Amino acid sequence: MVVRLDNVVRRYGAGQAEVAALDGVSLDFGRGTFTAIMGPSGSGKSTLLHCAAGLDRVDEGQVLLAGQDPSRLPRRTLTELRRDHTGFVFQAFNLIPTLTAKQNVELPVRLAGRVPDPDQVARSLDRVGLADRAHHLPTQLSGGQQQRVAVARALVARPRVLFADEPTGALDIRSSREVLRLLRDTVAQSGTAVIMVTHDPVAAAHAQRVAFLADGRLVGELAGASAEKIAARMTLLESGRWADGQGGHEPARSDAMGAIGARD
Numbered sequence: 001m002v003v004r005l006d007n008v009v010r011r012y013g014a015g016q017a018e019v020a021a022l023d024g025v026s027l028d029f030g031r032g033t034f035t036a037i038m039g040p041s042g043s044g045k046s047t048l049l050h051c052a053a054g055l056d057r058v059d060e061g062q063v064l065l066a067g068q069d070p071s072r073l074p075r076r077t078l079t080e081l082r083r084d085h086t087g088f089v090f091q092a093f094n095l096i097p098t099l100t101a102k103q104n105v106e107l108p109v110r111l112a113g114r115v116p117d118p119d120q121v122a123r124s125l126d127r128v129g130l131a132d133r134a135h136h137l138p139t140q141l142s143g144g145q146q147q148r149v150a151v152a153r154a155l156v157a158r159p160r161v162l163f164a165d166e167p168t169g170a171l172d173i174r175s176s177r178e179v180l181r182l183l184r185d186t187v188a189q190s191g192t193a194v195i196m197v198t199h200d201p202v203a204a205a206h207a208q209r210v211a212f213l214a215d216g217r218l219v220g221e222l223a224g225a226s227a228e229k230i231a232a233r234m235t236l237l238e239s240g241r242w243a244d245g246q247g248g249h250e251p252a253r254s255d256a257m258g259a260i261g262a263r264d
Protein backbone atom coordinates (compact mmCIF):
# COMPACT_ATOMS: atom_id res chain seq x y z
CA MET A 1 0.00 0.00 0.00
CA VAL A 2 1.40 3.40 -0.95
CA VAL A 3 -0.98 5.51 1.14
CA ARG A 4 -3.40 4.37 3.83
CA LEU A 5 -5.88 6.45 5.80
CA ASP A 6 -7.29 4.67 8.79
CA ASN A 7 -10.28 6.32 10.47
CA VAL A 8 -8.81 9.77 9.97
CA VAL A 9 -10.42 12.71 11.76
CA ARG A 10 -9.28 16.29 11.13
CA ARG A 11 -11.03 19.13 12.92
CA TYR A 12 -10.63 22.85 12.41
CA GLY A 13 -11.71 25.63 14.73
CA ALA A 14 -12.88 25.26 18.31
CA GLY A 15 -16.11 25.21 20.29
CA GLN A 16 -19.20 26.24 18.31
CA ALA A 17 -17.06 26.97 15.27
CA GLU A 18 -15.49 23.51 15.19
CA VAL A 19 -15.73 21.70 11.84
CA ALA A 20 -14.79 18.08 11.25
CA ALA A 21 -13.27 18.48 7.78
CA LEU A 22 -12.58 14.73 7.85
CA ASP A 23 -14.79 12.64 10.08
CA GLY A 24 -13.51 9.06 10.21
CA VAL A 25 -12.23 8.43 6.68
CA SER A 26 -10.56 5.13 5.80
CA LEU A 27 -9.11 4.71 2.30
CA ASP A 28 -6.25 2.73 0.76
CA PHE A 29 -4.27 3.70 -2.32
CA GLY A 30 -2.20 0.92 -3.87
CA ARG A 31 0.75 0.98 -6.24
CA GLY A 32 -0.29 1.66 -9.83
CA THR A 33 -3.77 2.92 -8.95
CA PHE A 34 -5.50 6.10 -10.15
CA THR A 35 -8.14 7.43 -7.75
CA ALA A 36 -10.31 10.53 -8.09
CA ILE A 37 -11.68 12.22 -4.97
CA MET A 38 -14.98 14.01 -5.50
CA GLY A 39 -17.58 15.68 -3.35
CA PRO A 40 -19.45 18.95 -2.88
CA SER A 41 -17.59 22.12 -1.95
CA GLY A 42 -16.39 21.89 1.65
CA SER A 43 -16.73 18.10 1.82
CA GLY A 44 -13.08 17.63 2.82
CA LYS A 45 -11.31 16.79 -0.46
CA SER A 46 -8.36 19.17 -0.04
CA THR A 47 -8.05 18.24 3.61
CA LEU A 48 -7.87 14.58 2.64
CA LEU A 49 -5.13 15.33 0.10
CA HIS A 50 -3.12 17.37 2.59
CA CYS A 51 -3.44 14.80 5.37
CA ALA A 52 -2.54 11.93 3.01
CA ALA A 53 0.54 13.85 1.83
CA GLY A 54 1.73 14.58 5.37
CA LEU A 55 1.19 18.32 4.84
CA ASP A 56 -1.48 18.53 7.53
CA ARG A 57 -1.77 16.71 10.84
CA VAL A 58 -4.65 14.45 11.81
CA ASP A 59 -6.53 14.66 15.13
CA GLU A 60 -7.53 11.00 15.28
CA GLY A 61 -6.76 7.88 13.29
CA GLN A 62 -3.63 7.33 11.27
CA VAL A 63 -2.06 8.07 7.91
CA LEU A 64 0.59 5.79 6.48
CA LEU A 65 2.60 7.31 3.64
CA ALA A 66 5.06 4.89 2.03
CA GLY A 67 4.72 2.78 5.18
CA GLN A 68 5.45 5.60 7.61
CA ASP A 69 3.24 7.67 9.88
CA PRO A 70 4.04 11.33 9.08
CA SER A 71 2.89 12.46 12.54
CA ARG A 72 5.58 10.37 14.20
CA LEU A 73 8.46 11.63 12.10
CA PRO A 74 10.82 14.46 12.98
CA ARG A 75 10.31 17.42 10.65
CA ARG A 76 13.46 16.72 8.67
CA THR A 77 12.62 13.05 8.07
CA LEU A 78 9.10 14.06 7.06
CA THR A 79 10.52 16.55 4.53
CA GLU A 80 12.70 13.76 3.09
CA LEU A 81 9.78 11.34 3.00
CA ARG A 82 7.69 13.86 1.04
CA ARG A 83 10.57 14.81 -1.23
CA ASP A 84 11.50 11.22 -2.07
CA HIS A 85 8.06 9.65 -2.32
CA THR A 86 5.52 12.29 -3.26
CA GLY A 87 4.85 14.68 -6.13
CA PHE A 88 2.28 17.48 -6.32
CA VAL A 89 0.42 19.04 -9.22
CA PHE A 90 -1.87 22.03 -8.68
CA GLN A 91 -4.59 23.76 -10.67
CA ALA A 92 -2.41 26.86 -11.12
CA PHE A 93 0.64 24.95 -12.48
CA ASN A 94 2.94 26.83 -10.04
CA LEU A 95 5.90 26.96 -12.41
CA ILE A 96 8.69 29.46 -11.72
CA PRO A 97 8.15 32.09 -14.46
CA THR A 98 11.83 33.00 -14.85
CA LEU A 99 12.96 29.40 -15.36
CA THR A 100 12.71 27.38 -18.57
CA ALA A 101 10.70 24.15 -18.74
CA LYS A 102 13.90 22.15 -18.22
CA GLN A 103 15.02 24.28 -15.28
CA ASN A 104 11.58 23.95 -13.67
CA VAL A 105 11.80 20.17 -13.96
CA GLU A 106 15.30 20.22 -12.46
CA LEU A 107 14.24 22.39 -9.54
CA PRO A 108 13.14 19.70 -7.04
CA VAL A 109 16.41 17.85 -7.59
CA ARG A 110 18.42 21.02 -7.00
CA LEU A 111 16.36 21.91 -3.94
CA ALA A 112 17.19 18.46 -2.57
CA GLY A 113 20.87 19.42 -2.87
CA ARG A 114 21.60 17.06 -5.76
CA VAL A 115 22.89 17.62 -9.26
CA PRO A 116 20.18 16.92 -11.86
CA ASP A 117 20.89 13.99 -14.17
CA PRO A 118 20.49 15.47 -17.69
CA ASP A 119 19.22 12.14 -19.08
CA GLN A 120 16.59 11.86 -16.36
CA VAL A 121 15.40 15.44 -16.95
CA ALA A 122 15.33 14.90 -20.73
CA ARG A 123 13.38 11.66 -20.25
CA SER A 124 10.87 13.41 -18.00
CA LEU A 125 10.24 16.12 -20.59
CA ASP A 126 10.10 13.54 -23.36
CA ARG A 127 7.54 11.49 -21.42
CA VAL A 128 5.19 14.48 -21.27
CA GLY A 129 5.74 15.20 -24.98
CA LEU A 130 7.73 18.41 -24.49
CA ALA A 131 11.28 17.47 -25.45
CA ASP A 132 11.22 20.25 -28.06
CA ARG A 133 10.06 22.88 -25.53
CA ALA A 134 12.85 22.35 -22.96
CA HIS A 135 14.21 25.89 -23.32
CA HIS A 136 10.89 27.71 -23.40
CA LEU A 137 9.74 29.86 -20.50
CA PRO A 138 6.27 29.16 -19.02
CA THR A 139 4.84 32.25 -20.75
CA GLN A 140 5.90 30.75 -24.08
CA LEU A 141 3.88 27.60 -23.40
CA SER A 142 0.14 26.91 -23.55
CA GLY A 143 -1.73 26.12 -20.34
CA GLY A 144 -1.77 22.42 -21.19
CA GLN A 145 1.95 22.46 -21.91
CA GLN A 146 2.65 24.27 -18.64
CA GLN A 147 0.68 21.65 -16.74
CA ARG A 148 2.62 18.90 -18.51
CA VAL A 149 5.86 20.57 -17.36
CA ALA A 150 4.41 20.58 -13.84
CA VAL A 151 3.67 16.85 -14.17
CA ALA A 152 7.24 16.21 -15.42
CA ARG A 153 8.55 18.18 -12.46
CA ALA A 154 6.40 16.20 -10.04
CA LEU A 155 7.58 12.91 -11.53
CA VAL A 156 11.29 13.62 -11.95
CA ALA A 157 12.16 12.06 -8.58
CA ARG A 158 10.04 8.98 -9.45
CA PRO A 159 7.63 9.37 -6.51
CA ARG A 160 5.48 6.54 -5.26
CA VAL A 161 2.46 8.81 -5.21
CA LEU A 162 1.39 11.86 -7.16
CA PHE A 163 -1.17 14.16 -5.52
CA ALA A 164 -3.10 16.25 -8.01
CA ASP A 165 -5.39 19.05 -6.79
CA GLU A 166 -7.77 20.04 -9.63
CA PRO A 167 -4.99 19.52 -12.22
CA THR A 168 -7.33 20.26 -15.14
CA GLY A 169 -9.33 23.04 -13.47
CA ALA A 170 -7.68 25.77 -15.57
CA LEU A 171 -7.46 23.85 -18.86
CA ASP A 172 -9.62 23.58 -21.96
CA ILE A 173 -11.14 20.22 -22.91
CA ARG A 174 -8.34 19.14 -25.23
CA SER A 175 -5.50 20.07 -22.86
CA SER A 176 -7.39 18.45 -19.98
CA ARG A 177 -7.62 15.23 -21.91
CA GLU A 178 -3.89 15.29 -22.65
CA VAL A 179 -2.99 15.82 -19.00
CA LEU A 180 -5.41 13.11 -17.83
CA ARG A 181 -4.05 10.62 -20.36
CA LEU A 182 -0.58 11.50 -19.16
CA LEU A 183 -1.58 10.76 -15.57
CA ARG A 184 -3.19 7.49 -16.64
CA ASP A 185 -0.10 6.44 -18.62
CA THR A 186 2.13 7.33 -15.68
CA VAL A 187 0.13 5.03 -13.44
CA ALA A 188 0.32 2.20 -15.98
CA GLN A 189 3.98 2.59 -16.88
CA SER A 190 5.70 3.60 -13.65
CA GLY A 191 3.37 2.22 -10.99
CA THR A 192 3.06 5.64 -9.35
CA ALA A 193 -0.24 5.95 -7.50
CA VAL A 194 -2.22 9.04 -8.51
CA ILE A 195 -4.70 10.66 -6.12
CA MET A 196 -6.61 13.45 -7.87
CA VAL A 197 -9.15 15.87 -6.44
CA THR A 198 -11.54 17.09 -9.11
CA HIS A 199 -14.96 18.65 -9.58
CA ASP A 200 -15.15 17.38 -13.15
CA PRO A 201 -16.89 14.02 -13.78
CA VAL A 202 -15.14 13.73 -17.16
CA ALA A 203 -11.75 14.06 -15.45
CA ALA A 204 -12.79 11.61 -12.72
CA ALA A 205 -13.83 9.06 -15.37
CA HIS A 206 -10.14 8.75 -16.34
CA ALA A 207 -9.46 7.28 -12.89
CA GLN A 208 -9.95 3.61 -12.07
CA ARG A 209 -11.89 4.49 -8.95
CA VAL A 210 -13.81 7.50 -7.66
CA ALA A 211 -14.19 8.05 -3.91
CA PHE A 212 -17.02 10.40 -2.91
CA LEU A 213 -16.91 12.58 0.18
CA ALA A 214 -19.73 14.48 1.84
CA ASP A 215 -19.49 16.28 5.18
CA GLY A 216 -16.04 14.85 5.77
CA ARG A 217 -17.17 11.26 5.34
CA LEU A 218 -16.56 8.68 2.66
CA VAL A 219 -20.07 8.10 1.28
CA GLY A 220 -19.43 5.93 -1.75
CA GLU A 221 -17.02 4.59 -4.32
CA LEU A 222 -17.35 3.78 -8.01
CA ALA A 223 -14.94 1.69 -10.05
CA GLY A 224 -14.51 2.14 -13.81
CA ALA A 225 -17.55 4.41 -14.01
CA SER A 226 -18.56 6.64 -16.93
CA ALA A 227 -18.65 10.43 -16.61
CA GLU A 228 -22.47 10.24 -16.74
CA LYS A 229 -22.68 7.85 -13.81
CA ILE A 230 -20.20 9.91 -11.80
CA ALA A 231 -22.15 13.11 -12.59
CA ALA A 232 -25.37 11.46 -11.43
CA ARG A 233 -23.83 10.65 -8.06
CA MET A 234 -22.48 14.15 -7.70
CA THR A 235 -25.94 15.56 -8.42
CA LEU A 236 -27.34 13.39 -5.66
CA LEU A 237 -24.63 14.48 -3.23
CA GLU A 238 -25.20 18.12 -4.05
CA SER A 239 -28.96 17.82 -3.79
CA GLY A 240 -30.92 19.63 -1.12
CA ARG A 241 -31.81 16.31 0.42
CA TRP A 242 -28.20 15.77 1.34
CA ALA A 243 -27.94 19.32 2.69
CA ASP A 244 -31.01 18.61 4.85
CA GLY A 245 -28.97 15.88 6.47
CA GLN A 246 -26.64 18.44 7.98
CA GLY A 247 -27.30 19.86 11.42
CA GLY A 248 -28.75 16.76 12.97
CA HIS A 249 -31.40 15.60 10.48
CA GLU A 250 -29.92 12.16 10.43
CA PRO A 251 -32.74 10.30 8.64
CA ALA A 252 -32.40 12.45 5.50
CA ARG A 253 -28.69 11.90 5.56
CA SER A 254 -28.97 8.14 5.98
CA ASP A 255 -31.44 8.06 3.09
CA ALA A 256 -28.99 9.85 0.87
CA MET A 257 -26.20 7.53 1.93
CA GLY A 258 -28.35 4.53 1.23
CA ALA A 259 -29.35 5.88 -2.15
CA ILE A 260 -25.79 6.34 -3.32
CA GLY A 261 -24.53 3.13 -1.73
CA ALA A 262 -21.89 3.06 0.98
CA ARG A 263 -19.32 1.32 -1.24
CA ASP A 264 -19.75 -0.47 -4.50
Ligand SMILES: Nc1ncnc2c1ncn2[C@@H]1O[C@H](COP(=O)(O)OP(=O)(O)OP(=O)(O)O)[C@@H](O)[C@H]1O
Pocket: 012, 013, 019, 020, 021, 039, 040, 041, 042, 043, 044, 045, 046, 047, 048
Ligand atom coordinates in the same frame (compact mmCIF):
# COMPACT_ATOMS: atom_id res chain seq x y z
N1 LIG B 1 -7.53 25.88 7.71
C1 LIG B 1 -8.81 25.76 7.95
N2 LIG B 1 -9.38 26.38 9.02
C2 LIG B 1 -10.69 26.24 9.30
N3 LIG B 1 -11.55 25.48 8.57
C3 LIG B 1 -11.05 24.84 7.51
C4 LIG B 1 -9.68 24.94 7.14
N4 LIG B 1 -9.48 24.16 6.03
C5 LIG B 1 -10.68 23.64 5.74
N5 LIG B 1 -11.62 24.03 6.61
C6 LIG B 1 -13.03 23.62 6.61
O1 LIG B 1 -13.07 22.22 6.48
C7 LIG B 1 -14.10 21.80 5.56
C8 LIG B 1 -13.48 21.02 4.41
O2 LIG B 1 -12.67 21.88 3.64
P1 LIG B 1 -11.89 21.39 2.34
O3 LIG B 1 -11.12 22.57 1.82
O4 LIG B 1 -11.12 20.17 2.64
O5 LIG B 1 -13.09 21.04 1.35
P2 LIG B 1 -13.10 20.76 -0.22
O6 LIG B 1 -13.99 19.60 -0.43
O7 LIG B 1 -11.70 20.67 -0.71
O8 LIG B 1 -13.79 22.08 -0.78
P3 LIG B 1 -13.70 22.82 -2.20
O9 LIG B 1 -14.26 21.86 -3.23
O10 LIG B 1 -14.59 24.02 -2.03
O11 LIG B 1 -12.26 23.18 -2.43
C9 LIG B 1 -14.80 23.09 5.14
O12 LIG B 1 -15.93 23.25 5.95
C10 LIG B 1 -13.77 24.16 5.40
O13 LIG B 1 -14.40 25.39 5.67
